[in-house]
Amino acid sequence: MICDNLAAIRQQIEQAAIQCGRSADAIRLLAVSKRMPLEAVLEAAQCGQLLFGENYLQDALSKIEQADKGLHFHFIGHLQSNKTRQAAEFFQMIETVDRIKIARLLDKHAAHFGKKLDILIQVNVGREAQKSGVLPDKALDLLTQAGQLKNLRVRGLMTMPPYGQDSEASRPWFVRLRQLAEQAAAQHLFFDNKQVELSMGMSGDFMVAIEEGATLIRVGTAIFGTRP
Ligand SMILES: *Cc1c(COP(=O)(O)O)cnc(C)c1O
Numbered sequence: 001m002i003c004d005n006l007a008a009i010r011q012q013i014e015q016a017a018i019q020c021g022r023s024a025d026a027i028r029l030l031a032v033s034k035r036m037p038l039e040a041v042l043e044a045a046q047c048g049q050l051l052f053g054e055n056y057l058q059d060a061l062s063k064i065e066q067a068d069k070g071l072h073f074h075f076i077g078h079l080q081s082n083k084t085r086q087a088a089e090f091f092q093m094i095e096t097v098d099r100i101k102i103a104r105l106l107d108k109h110a111a112h113f114g115k116k117l118d119i120l121i122q123v124n125v126g127r128e129a130q131k132s133g134v135l136p137d138k139a140l141d142l143l144t145q146a147g148q149l150k151n152l153r154v155r156g157l158m159t160m161p162p163y164g165q166d167s168e169a170s171r172p173w174f175v176r177l178r179q180l181a182e183q184a185a186a187q188h189l190f191f192d193n194k195q196v197e198l199s200m201g202m203s204g205d206f207m208v209a210i211e212e213g214a215t216l217i218r219v220g221t222a223i224f225g226t227r228p
Contacts, residue, residue, distance in 0.1 A: 002040060003047035005223045006031075009206075013217070016210040027210055030074055030199075032220030035227045038063045044223065045071055053095075053218050057083045064090050076158075076199075076218060078132045085109045093118040095158040095199050095216075098134045103146040110151035118153050120199055121146065123180060125173045126162035133159065139180055143189040154190050156197030156215070157181050167205035174200050174212035 009029065017024040033041050034055040041052060041063055050070060054060030055077030064073055074093040079102055087094055088109035097103050097119045110117040121143055124133030134142045139157070147154050157180060161173030177200055185193040201209025203222035210217065220227070 001225075002043045002223060005225075006044060006047050006049055009219060009222055012207060013210065016207045020211045022210070026215060028216050030076075030216055030218045031223050032076065032202075032218050033063070033224060034077070034220065035059065036220075036224045038066050040224050041067055041071070049223075053220075054091075057086055061086060061090060074216075081105055085112075088115075088117055089113055093120065093155070095120040096122040096132060097146065098122045098124075098132050098142075100142060100145045103142075103149055103152060107149035107151045116151055116153050118155050119146070120156050120158040120197060121154065122158045122160075123177060125159045125176045125180075128162055131160065136176065136180060140184055140187065140189065143184050147189055147191075153192075155192070156190060156199065157184075158199035158216075160202075161200070161205075164205075167208045170201075170205040171208050171212060174209050174214070178213045 013027055014024045017027060028051060030051050030053040031044050031049050032053040051072050053074045053076040072092040074095050075087050075091045076095045079087055079096055084105040088106050106117055122133040123139050124131050124135055127135055146152060157177055159177045161170045164170055178198060181196050181198055185196050190196050197215045198213050199216035201214045201217040203219050206217040206219055
């Protein structure tokens with residue numbers, strides 16, 4: 001079931017990429033396994049899915065500890081100060097940095113672990129009160145500050161757009177994130193300005209996200225089914 005879903009999604013990624021003249025290799029699928037048991041992660045891993053996204057630190061750590069070391073995890077939840085140490089230790093990327101305080105803590109912990117930590121800046125493109133993320137007009141400032149931290153590599157931007165009726169409703173928000181990234185890259189605000197990561201698109205709208213330049217799509221329900 002999980003394998004069938006993964007195969008179908010890989011095919012859709014391929015199709016969306018071809019349609020807009022991109023290479024499917026430039027799009028990474030993050031399997032969002034939040035609130036799913038370890039068994040679901042292992043099943044996905046058996047069909048070649050090695051990259052996972054988790055929102056809740058404790059839940060994630062128990063899976064990461066038990067899973068094969070070849071699996072990679074990105075943190076995609078709201079990150080609190082007191083969780084930054086474990087986040088820096090166990091995740092390959094933190095996609096949800098939205099304030100300088102968190103960036104500084106991650107930098108400090110990354111130094112302690114002797115690693116360079118990949119991060120994304122989460123942008124609240126819809127300026128929604130209930131959502132995390134830096135406001136679009138504050139994003140370049142945060143990128144500038146975070147870019148000076150020696151143990152972080154600011155790879156790109158991430159967003160979760162406002163809820164929409166259909167996938168097309170997400171398009172303008174994805175465009176907004178891409179334009180912001182282009183602006184920031186022109187100012188050399190990323191670690192690698194020629195290869196900027198755009199994490200956008202979920203189960204309902206990842207095809208549109210790919211058309212608008214997503215390099216990372218975060219898909220949960222379409223792979224694992226409805227969460228418990
Ligand atoms: C849960 C979640 C997803 C996956 O959502 P689905 O609709 O289940 O694909 C993606 N990104 C973030 C940040 C999430 O919290």
